[in-house]
Every structure is written in structure tokens, then in C-alpha cells.
Amino acid sequence: MNKEDQVISGFRDLYNKLVWLNKSKMEVSLKGHKPSEVHCIEYIGKHADANVTKLAEHFYMTRSAISKIAKKLMEKGLIESFQRPDNKKEIYFKLTERGEAVNRIHEQLHNEFRERDKAVFEPITEAQWDQMMRFVERYSRHLDAEMKNQGVDRTPE
Amino acid sequence: MNKEDQVISGFRDLYNKLVWLNKSKMEVSLKGHKPSEVHCIEYIGKHADANVTKLAEHFYMTRSAISKIAKKLMEKGLIESFQRPDNKKEIYFKLTERGEAVNRIHEQLHNEFRERDKAVFEPITEAQWDQMMRFVERYSRHLDAEMKNQGVDRTPE
DNA sequence: GTCATTTTGTTTCCTTGTCAACAAAATTTA
């Protein structure tokens, strides 16, 4: 296996581990909320124009799936929907007070993860971060172009 | 958002894009086989001691899920199971001739992906690959230790 | 303006994977 593949599959494995480990932790602090629900809450908290379509694109999921998650979050009273006066089709979401509370717990948890992994991040130099950032961005743009080429066309963000 | 988070979430997004795009391509060349099936075939092709437990650990999935995928692959005649004379419990898998064929198509596809993304990889220096590798490995080991700490204990590979 | 096309969100049906319970074999403990 060459280095490209090693790095890519290394990152995949790393990502899987993070998901797996953080999920365990989240089940304790955020009992009763699924990871996907919490992720949607996070996104809605950050984006004032969050709707089903935007969420679906961001998470590489179908509108169908997001629609169901949103429904559940509304039933739980964690988000509420609203419309813009000039548009009767698009439905936006925002966090309720209880949703904000969940979001804060989630943020707190993120800080704990950051703290937990501090030792790994510390020795990385500014220059190294920048290199990795540039690599990721370039690869990402390359794939966007590739998707367009292929006619698939789905450009999130 | 700080650089650590940017890099991590950048990689997550990159990974999602890769999965999404490659899935489209695989549906063409490997019609009739799900990604998870193809991944299992790949692993079985590479590991002579592949069994349900090893596959589950590698893919961060439950034994239950793998058991079902394996069942399907056996029905399709892509893999076959065998036992070691000194152990009546563990069941190992190997590829059939048809499984090998699927595996070769998959490998070919991987070469195409590599070719497709060549332009992104070329400007990365040997030193940069090594840096990224070291980062991934260190982080990975850190998380392994963390899992053990937490008593979760699941150390793949 | 009107008609066709696209966008947005929802619902139904189906597939995939998890969870829990289980049986059988292996391993550990005594």
C-alpha cells in the first residue's frame, strides 16, 4: 500500500474511532438524543438559514432522512420551524431554549474531547496545520469538480 | 473554529465526499453488490484469517451485521467458509473464484480513483506524507489508549 | 399572463444495521 492510501485509510480509521468513542461519551451526557439529532441541533445552532435541504447537503444524507429527524426534534421541543414572509415553501429551523441547552451540553462535551486529545495536537506546528488544511481543501475542490463532471452535482455548503 | 477542528471536520467532509462519489462509480461497475459487501470481499481477500469478529472490529460494525452480510455473500457464491481442524467454533472466510473476480474489478476501480486524484497527490512531498502518517498514527494510538481507559476495549487490527 | 420545469418537503415502502437474547464451543477458575 502506498502512502496516499495509507494516509487516507488511516484517517478513515481515525474517524471511525472518534465516532465510536465519542458516541459512547455522548450516550452518557446526552441521554435520549441520537448522534444524528445532536448533529442537526449543532448545525441549526450555527446556521440561521438551516432547512431540510441544507441539512441534507451538509450531512450527505437524503432530505427524507432529515425530514424525519427534524420531525422528531420538533416533537421533543428542541427546535421550531418558521417561514419567511416572502416564501411559503421553504421551512427554516431554529433552536428552542431547550434545544440551546442541549447544544451547550454538546459544546461542553466537545471541549472535553479537545482537552482529552490536547497532547496529540500540541506538537503539531502552525505550518503543519496549514499544510494539512491546504491538502484537504485542494482535494475537496478536486472532488467537487469531479462530481460536477460526472453530472452528479451536489455541492454542499 | 480553530485549526484542529478545521482539519478534522475538513477530513470528515472529504471522506464523505469520497464515499459519496465512489459509491456512484461502484454502482456502475459492481452492479448488484453493496459497498459493504465489496468492502468485506476486499478484507477477506487480504486476510487469510478473516472471520465475523475480525470483520466487525475492522469496520466498526456489530458481529450481527457482518454475519448477515457474510450470509448474503455465501448465497451469492462470492465467499465460502471453512474451519480449522483444531477449532470447531471459529468460522473463517475465503473468496471463491467469483469473489476474486469481484475483488479484481474493485481493485481496478481503486486504480481509477487513484488516477483521477493524481493531480492532488503529486505536489505532496514525501516529508508531508510522513508528517500526516505520524499524526494519524499518534492520534490513533491515543484513542486506543483512551478506549482502554474507558473500559470500552475494542482494539481493531 | 400561462404552462412547463425545478425546488422543497413529506410520506410509504424497503434495506441495512443495531440491540438483545441465544446456543455452542473455548477458556478460565477453582
Added chain:
DNA sequence: TAAATTTTGTTGACAAGGAAACAAAATGAC
């Protein structure tokens, strides 16, 4: 060795997400 525990794989019930079909609104073509 015998009994308790762990490991391995399977099954059935359930939940999450995808695909397709759909309705309603928005946009575009004319």
C-alpha cells in the same frame, strides 16, 4: 476434572436511513 466465564456466530425485533412517488410552491420560458 467440573463449573463458571468468555468468545464466537446467529437470529428476531426494532430503528435509522435511502429510493421513489407525491403535493405544493417557486422559478423559468414563452
